[in-house]
Structures are given as C-alpha cells and as structure tokens.
Amino acid sequence: MYLSDEQWDEMVERINRRAGKPCPLCGEGHLAVGRLVFEMRPFAFGSASLEGPILPVIPAECTSCGYTVLFNAVSLGVVPLDEDGEVS
C-alpha cells in the first residue's frame, strides 16, 4: 500500500511531533520516512503465513548511517482497524 501525499504529510508531521530528534544511533542524520506500508506476519519457516496477526509498518531510515526503524501504521492512523480491532 502506497501512501497518498496527504497521508504521507500527516504521518510525517505526527512522527516529527513524537520523535523529531536526530538519529539515536549516529546522532547526525534525521529519519527519512517511506511512502510504502509493509506488513509483518508470524514466521512460518519459509511459507506464507495466513494465520495470526498482521502488523502494518512503515520503515524510516537515517539519512546519515542507514539505521532503520519501523513505525506502526495503525498507531500513526494510516491503517484503520475494523470493528473487531483487526487490520482491515
């Protein structure tokens, strides 16, 4: 899932409000946030896991050293939950 310009702008503003500090590893760069939402699934020994929770994440990479962190796309309001509290 690619983020629209509006979604991306809102998400970057939220991240900068919460974590707008230099990179925690090198202390020099800042986080460059991606526009693509990835999903993490339970490990299934090389097979695609169709069971268990899905965690939608957005990676951000330090512009100086490449340190990469993942933000939860639900917490950032990019991916909604359904009435059962599941990723829809």
Ligand SMILES: [Zn+2]
């Ligand atoms: Zn860094």
